């Protein structure tokens with residue numbers, strides 16, 4: 316029975332530890348009385364010819380219709396003749412920006428305690444266009460595609476994000492001294508957008524220097540925007556600064572206002588089905604989904620409860636050096652709600 320006061324959202328529990336951590340989200344949303352009705356979709360066992368993927372057409376339609384969803388990790392089945400699940404989602408839903416907030420979690424000590432940055436990765440082109448071929452024996456070529464349209468779109472998203480989230484600065488990360496045409500165009504687009512946002516400081520940082528600065532003093536950065544490959548690498552580097560994959564959320568932004576939040580990590584087959592997974596990354600992703608829906612009071616409450624549970628240090632899953640199970644950790648968060 317659907318209730319018209321509820322917001323419908325698509326949920327892909329995914330594979331491996333996915334169903335366990337998705338259950339944690341469901342439980343916490345129930346306790347926090349979040350007005351969301353989940354439409355659950357599982358990855359199929361057979362290829363759907365309409366999508367040429369194990370994801371069905373109905374699953375994609377569900378996200379298109381609801382415009383908002385949460386995704387667990389998906390293990391792409393091995394075999395030829397179909398598209399990777401994540402690639403299918405990215406292409407079909409035109410998920411053009413991947414947004415990863417990264418901030419130090421109080422009570423979980425790493426080398427840094429003042430990380431508070433956002434990486435925004437262009438998600439559709441660059442080095443990931445999939446255009447590789449052999450020119451002659453022993454020589455191969457890979458095409459890096461940068462377009463004005465995709466660069467403007469991700470830059471616009473980054474500045475809009477900075478403005479609406481009280482951020483002060485956007486840094487465009489590049490290697491335009493070497494990749495003069497491609498990264499040069501990316502920077503040109505960032506500059507054009509920067510002019511429309513005089514209240515936001517804008518700077519350009521060369522990727523190698525950016526890496527050095529990030530490990531020396533991550534507090535130097537605020538919002539970072541970059542082409543696909545740099546974003547892939549830098550966002551993992553940033554996850555490492557604050558304690559690893561069990562903790563880092565992300566959100567994919569697509570055309571027409573679609574937001575598909577997901578944990579950054581994979582299906583963790585080594586610990587799947589054992590009640591050992593840390594649900595924090597997916598939980599914080601669900602919080603970013605709530606922010607996108609402007610359910611800020613619910614988002615704040617849930618985020619507070621997660622951060623308090625981690626800060627308390629009493630309940631910690633294996634990846635953070637503890638022995639707490641997924642369900643115990645989830646119950647502890649519920650107690651803080």
Ligand code: NAD
Pocket residue numbers: 332387388389390391401560561577578579580581582583584585586591592593594595596632634
């Ligand atoms: P992984 O992220 O699944 O695991 C790497 C290590 O981190 C493992 O030791 C795992 O136990 C640990 N880990 C990950 N998440 C954890 C959590 N929440 N709590 C505790 N420990 C956690 O990476 P992998 O082993 O390279 O990939 C496994 C599968 O996941 C592959 O099939 C891959 O294609 C898929 N994958 C999917 C996504 C996605 O859907 N976005 C991302 C990465 C990998």
